[in-house]
Amino acid sequence: MSAPNKQYDPVEVAVLSPEEVTGMRDAALAAIAAAGDLDELKAARLAHAGDRSPLALANAEIGALPPEARAEAGKRVGTARREVTQALATRQEVLAAQRDQWALVEEAVDVTLPWDRAPRGARHPVTTIAERLADVFVGMGYEIAEGPEVEAEWYNFDALNFPPDHPAREMQDTFFVAGPDGAGQSGVVMRTHTSPVQIRAMLTRPLPLYVVSPGKCFRSDALDATHSPIFHQIECLAVDEGLTMADLRGAINAFVEAMFGEGLRTRLRPDFFPFTEPSADVSMECHICRGASTRPGGEPCRVCRSQGWIEIAGCGMVNPKVLVACGIDPDRYSGFAFGLGIERSLMIRHGVTDIRDTLEGDVRFSRAFGMEV
Ligand SMILES: [Zn+2]
Numbered sequence: 001m002s003a004p005n006k007q008y009d010p011v012e013v014a015v016l017s018p019e020e021v022t023g024m025r026d027a028a029l030a031a032i033a034a035a036g037d038l039d040e041l042k043a044a045r046l047a048h049a050g051d052r053s054p055l056a057l058a059n060a061e062i063g064a065l066p067p068e069a070r071a072e073a074g075k076r077v078g079t080a081r082r083e084v085t086q087a088l089a090t091r092q093e094v095l096a097a098q099r100d101q102w103a104l105v106e107e108a109v110d111v112t113l114p115w116d117r118a119p120r121g122a123r124h125p126v127t128t129i130a131e132r133l134a135d136v137f138v139g140m141g142y143e144i145a146e147g148p149e150v151e152a153e154w155y156n157f158d159a160l161n162f163p164p165d166h167p168a169r170e171m172q173d174t175f176f177v178a179g180p181d182g183a184g185q186s187g188v189v190m191r192t193h194t195s196p197v198q199i200r201a202m203l204t205r206p207l208p209l210y211v212v213s214p215g216k217c218f219r220s221d222a223l224d225a226t227h228s229p230i231f232h233q234i235e236c237l238a239v240d241e242g243l244t245m246a247d248l249r250g251a252i253n254a255f256v257e258a259m260f261g262e263g264l265r266t267r268l269r270p271d272f273f274p275f276t277e278p279s280a281d282v283s284m285e286c287h288i289c290r291g292a293s294t295r296p297g298g299e300p301c302r303v304c305r306s307q308g309w310i311e312i313a314g315c316g317m318v319n320p321k322v323l324v325a326c327g328i329d330p331d332r333y334s335g336f337a338f339g340l341g342i343e344r345s346l347m348i349r350h351g352v353t354d355i356r357d358t359l360e361g362d363v364r365f366s367r368a369f370g371m372e373v
Contacts, residue, residue, distance in 0.1 A: 015058040016065065016073045024054040025080035032087045038095050045088055055081050125369040126232055126358055129346045130214045133234045136258040137212035140251065142236055145211040147197035149218070150177060153187045155196035159325040160275040168192060175218050175229075190218035194233040195275060198318075198337060201237060202326035207333060208240035214342065225354045228343065235339035239318065241332060245278075248315055248336035252282055256312070260287040260349060267309060276316025276337060283309040287348075303351065310348055313340035 014020060028048030035041035047053060059077050062070055134144055147155075157169055168174065179186035197213035205211070214234040221227040236251065249268065256264050264287055268280040285291040286304035293301055293308040300306040315338030320330035343358050350369070352358065357365050 015054070015061055016077065018076060021055070021058060021076050021080050024048075024058065025083055028053075028055065028080075028084040029087050032084070032091045035091060035095065038092070038099060041088070041091055041095055049081070049084050049088060055084065121363065122366045122369060124358075124366050125346055125350070126342055128369065129349070130232060130234060130342050133255075133259065133340075133342065133345065134212055134214050136255055137234075137236050139258070140210075140254060142210045142212040142238075145197050145201045145205075145213045146215060147191070147194075147200045147213065149191055149216055151189055151191040151196050153189050155199050156189050156191050156193075159199040159322065160195050161319050161321045161325070162274045166274065173219055175220055191215075192219050193217050194235045194339060195337075198235065198237045198275075199322070199326060202239060202323070202328060207328065208238075209335075210236075210238045210240075212236045223356060223359075225356065228355050228359060230359070231355075232342035233339055234342055235337060237318070237335060237337045239323070239328065239333055239335035241334075243317075243334045243336055245317060245336070248317065248338065251336070252313070252315060252338060256284045259345070260284060265291070268315070271314060271316075273314055273316055275319050275322050276314075277319040279314065279316035281311055282313040282315050282338065282340075283311045286310050303348070312345065312348065313338050315339075 028044070031044040031048055032041065035044045048055065050056065055077060059081065062074050062077065065073055138144065153169075157166065162168060174192050175190040177186050177188040177190065194213045194215045194217060197215065198211070201209060201211045201213070212234065213236075215232065216230060217233050218230055221229050223229060236255075238247070238251070249266070252266055252268075256266050265285040267283045267285075269283070271279045271281040273279040286293070286301060286308055287310075288303040289295060289301035289308065291308040293304065293306045295301055301308075304310050315336065318335030318337055323330040323333060323335065343355050346352060346358065347355065
């Protein structure tokens, strides 16, 4: 066991020389300044301020110095370590603030974005109103009848008493399906109305007959605010013994009240359709101004264009020729029918001014109608 070495030369503990300590401090400060983020700073802290760092190891050597040299070396190392600790704290603050700043930018939430990434859709208003219209008829005891959209010309025209030279049969009104050779004369058309379903119902269902047929129709109209080459109609047909115009009128009134509001009057004016005789157009009292043709305050009513009445449908007693075409005895049975455009009803009922809104599939339009059940 050796006695303390009184002649110990402090110069021999090289790591405690002022140059060495300054060098360690400078290396530590440089590493701290170079740290670009908190992870790099953590590595710098471990390397330069941890238990195994040069300054910590140097500190441990102080005890090896003769007592008279310890104070100065201790002060030197202590100062250097404090400077490093201070630099670490300052850098930590700067980098943490930088990280928070980035987080604010990168994790920013735009509260104006739609919150629901998978919003529930809405059914198309044409579908919901078609079902609502059909429901009104079903509530009156009618059955739903459907037919093909690509239809034989006989069902679409001939059986409905359209003469061969009727203008509706011309190319500018009707989409004809090309024949097998690519030319015309296939005898098949895209149905121009839902009336062929009446023929199919009369040919296949037992009498008496009460049916309602909603469906898609096609006409070679140019698309504009009030016309569309594809649109929907709904028709009702009743064939029974002893039906008269009074029954037709009653059915129309019940329908209009259910669809547009209680107490609305209807008006029939003579019209012509090949498949009904007599025929009439159906107007209802404007459901907005109630026939007054002006709004409260004297402003003209835009919905009925100040007419007080809105034309909504065509109707009539089934032409006996149509009954005969379907094998029904016109001396025993009579029938009535009326039909209307579904888009038109939607536009009247909800104040839609452009039919194209019903075709474009913009969910902002459909969503406004919500989920109607
Ligand atoms: Zn009006």
